[in-house]
Amino acid sequence: AQTVTQSQPEMSVQEAETVTLSCTYDTSESDYYLFWYKQPPSRQMILVIRQEAYKQQNATENRFSVNFQKAAKSFSLKISDSQLGDAAMYFCAYRSGVSNFGNEKLTFGTGTRLTIIP
């Protein structure tokens, strides 16, 4: 079974600064996807960024980028130029890449609460 670990329950960053959230995972599969989701107080889970395991290039979405280290099974999220609207719970998630019915579930970590200091 796959597991996802987020070892930082809480992080804080000064507005406009850069912060990195950590995530490690364990799997025996070679084909999978990794995601970062953001959950603000409104509770809605919002997809921030995704990474396909077969791609060596790290994914980037505007101010959000990842550092994907497949051998180390590490998947960190870097937020640049932090904004007040970035304050939320951030969840790292894993999904198998095999399109086999029943394998499409997301496995989440326990989350990191990010606070932005004005």
Next chain:
Amino acid sequence: ETGVTQSPTHLIKTRGQQVTLRCSSQSGHNTVSWYQQALGQGPQFIFQYYREEENGRGNFPPRFSGLQFPNYSSELNVNALELDDSALYLCASSLRLGTSRPYEQYFGPGTRLTVT
């Protein structure tokens, strides 16, 4: 494009009662997944529905059951409620095209269930 919607927003039930939660998938999506998120935890996969059939289930007892309708909306039913069932229940929809790679799951705002 209409996003994923869930109803009700929150509700309170008594231990032993039954509850039904509803989810309307995003326009064009044919697959619905349900997750339970306990306070301070990440979401846990309950089950997934595709073509009105359950395919894939997490570690949840049979008193958690569901339905998917021809319009791809879905219900989550929980019988014999227990105090530990108190949680945020999230629905996510996605598009599956045959055996192609699955697409991202898009989440609704959730239903907060409190069992007393």
